[in-house]
Amino acid sequence: MWNVEEFTESAGITVEELSAYVAESLRGEVPVLRRTPPRELADRLGLRDLIVKGGMTPESYRVFLRGFLAEGTRLHHPAFLAHQTATPDFPAALADFVHGVINNPMNIYEMGASAATVEFEVLRWMLEKVGFPAGGGVLTHGGSLANLTALLAARARAVPEAWDEGVPGDLVILASPSAHYSISRAASILGLGQRAVVPLETDELGRIDPSRLPDISGRRVMALVAAACATGTGLYDDLRAIGEWCREHGVWFHVDGAHGASALLSDRHAHLLDGLGLADSVIWDAHKMLRTSALAAAVLVRREGDLDAAFKQEASYLFYGDQGFDQIVRTVECTKAELGLKVFLNLAWRGERGLGEYVASRYDTAHRFWELARERPGFTLPYEPESNIVCFRYGDGDQAAIRERLMSDGTFYLTSTELAGVRHLRITVMAPATDDATLTALLDEIEALSG
Numbered sequence: 290m291w292n293v294e295e296f297t298e299s300a301g302i303t304v305e306e307l308s309a310y311v312a313e314s315l316r317g318e319v320p321v322l323r324r325t326p327p328r329e330l331a332d333r334l335g336l337r338d339l340i341v342k343g344g345m346t347p348e349s350y351r352v353f354l355r356g357f358l359a360e361g362t363r364l365h366h367p368a369f370l371a372h373q374t375a376t377p378d379f380p381a382a383l384a385d386f387v388h389g390v391i392n393n394p395m396n397i398y399e400m401g402a403s404a405a406t407v408e409f410e411v412l413r414w415m416l417e418k419v420g421f422p423a424g425g426g427v428l429t430h431g432g433s434l435a436n437l438t439a440l441l442a443a444r445a446r447a448v449p450e451a452w453d454e455g456v457p458g459d460l461v462i463l464a465s466p467s468a469h470y471s472i473s474r475a476a477s478i479l480g481l482g483q484r485a486v487v488p489l490e491t492d493e494l495g496r497i498d499p500s501r502l503p504d505i506s507g508r509r510v511m512a513l514v515a516a517a518c519a520t521g522t523g524l525y526d527d528l529r530a531i532g533e534w535c536r537e538h539g540v541w542f543h544v545d546g547a548h549g550a551s552a553l554l555s556d557r558h559a560h561l562l563d564g565l566g567l568a569d570s571v572i573w574d575a576h577k578m579l580r581t582s583a584l585a586a587a588v589l590v591r592r593e594g595d596l597d598a599a600f601k602q603e604a605s606y607l608f609y610g611d612q613g614f615d616q617i618v619r620t621v622e623c624t625k626a627e628l629g630l631k632v633f634l635n636l637a638w639r640g641e642r643g644l645g646e647y648v649a650s651r652y653d654t655a656h657r658f659w660e661l662a663r664e665r666p667g668f669t670l671p672y673e674p675e676s677n678i679v680c681f682r683y684g685d686g687d688q689a690a691i692r693e694r695l696m697s698d699g700t701f702y703l704t705s706t707e708l709a710g711v712r713h714l715r716i717t718v719m720a721p722a723t724d725d726a727t728l729t730a731l732l733d734e735i736e737a738l739s740g
C-alpha cells in the first residue's frame with residue numbers, strides 16, 4: 290500500500306537532507322569522497338538488519354540517508370575533478386523523482402504518451418543542433434549503448450542481411466586507438482571481433498590524422514569513428530576533414546560526441562564541432578555536460594530510416610501493426626526509463642543559453658588550470674586543452690601515487706590516463722563550484738605532497 294502521509298513526510302525528509310548535502314558539498318569543507326571498505330560500511334549503515342527485518346520509518350530513513358550521503362562521492366564538491374559524470378542540476382533530479390513515482394517506461398507510446406512526446410521533442414531539438422533536420426533519434430541508457438546502437442545502424446547500411454545471416458569476415462571499423470573502449474566492445478558484440486577494428490594513424494596526442502587516412506580499396510568499411518572529444522585528452526578530431534574523406538569514399542561517418550557535443554550550445558566553442566553535419570550518426574550524452582543524472586544518451590542519425598533498419602525482431606506481444614510512435618523498435622532496451630524528461634527539465638529551466646554558459650564556463654576553468662599550472666616549475670602539460678579535460682604530470686615520479694595521496698583523505702578526486710604510453714594525471718572540470726581557488730589549492734597540494 291502507498292501511504293500518502295508517509296510518502297509526503299519521507300519525500301520532505303529527502304528534500305531537506307539532499308539540500309543540506311548539496312549545500313555542504315558546494316562549500317567544499319567535507320571530503321569529496323570516502324572509501325570505507327564495504328563490510329565496514331555495510332555495518333555502519335545497518336544494511337543487513339534493514340534487509341532482513343525491514344521496518345524502516347521516516348525517522349530511521351533520515352538517519353540512513355544521512356549516513357549514505359556522507360559515505361558517498363560528492364559531485365557538487367569543487368574538488369570533484371574526476372570522471373565525466375554530470376554534476377546534476379536540480380530540474381533533472383526532479384525528473385528522476387517523478388520517474389520513480391510514475392514509472393512510465395515509454396519505449397512503447399501507450400506506456401507513457403507524455404514521456405514519449407517529451408523524448409521526441411528533446412530529440413528533435415538535438416537533431417537540429419547537430420545538423421540532421423531530416424534525421425531520427427532515440428535516447429538510450431548511456432553512451433556505450435548509444436555507440437553500439439549507432440554502429441548497428443551502420444552495419445545494417447553496410448550489410449543489410451547481417452541481422453539474419455551474420456557478419457561477413459571482411460567487414461571493418463576504422464577508429465583511433467584512443468577511441469572510447471565502447472567502440473571496440475561494440476565491434477565484438479556486433480560479431481566483427483577485435484581484428485575488425487583497424488587503427489587509424491594519429492598524431493602523438495591520439496587525434497586522427499586526416500592526411501594519413503588509409504587506402505580502403507578492396508576493403509568493406511562499416512564505419513569510421515571520430516571523437517568529439519576524446520575521453521582521455523578532451524581533444525576534438527578534425528570532423529570536417531574526416532567527414533569530407535568519408536563522403537568521398539562512401540564511408541559511414543560516426544562521431545562519438547558523448548562528452549563534447551554539448552559544446553554546440555556555446556557560441557565560443559561550437560567551432561570545435563565544425564563538420565559535424567557531415568556525419569551519418571552522432572552520439573551525445575546528456576549525463577555528461579547537460580547536467581542530468583546517469584543515464585541519458587542520444588543516438589542521432591542523419592537519415593531516420595537508418596535507425597529503423599538497425600533492429601528487426603519478432604515478439605507478438607509487443608511488435609505488431611503500425612509501430613509509428615514506438616521507440617522500442619530503435620533500441621536495445623525493451624523497458625526504458627523516461628530519459629527525455631530529465632533533459633527536458635534542465636532545458637526548460639536553464640534554456641539552451643544557460644546550459645551553453647555552463648559548458649563554456651567549465652571549458653574556460655579547465656583552460657585556466659592549464660594557464661596556472663604552466664606558470665609553475667615541475668608541471669608538464671602536453672597540450673593546450675580544448676574542453677574541460679586536462680592532462681598533466683608533476684615531476685618524473687609515480688603519477689598514480691600522487692593521485693592516491695590526494696584521494697586518501699578526500700581532499701581532491703582526480704583521475705589518470707596514459708598518453709603515448711606515459712601515465713599522466715587528468716582532471717575533468719564538471720562541478721560549477723570549481724574555481725581558481727580550487728585549482729590553486731590543487732596545484733599547491735601536489736607540490737606539497739611531492740616536495
Ligand SMILES: Cc1ncc(COP(=O)(O)O)c(C=O)c1O
Pocket residue numbers: 373430431432433434436469471516518519520545546547548574584586
Ligand atoms: C567519448 C565517450 N564515448 C562513450 C562513453 C561511454 O559513455 P557511458 O559511460 O555513458 O556509457 C564515454 C564515457 O566517458 C566517452 O567519454
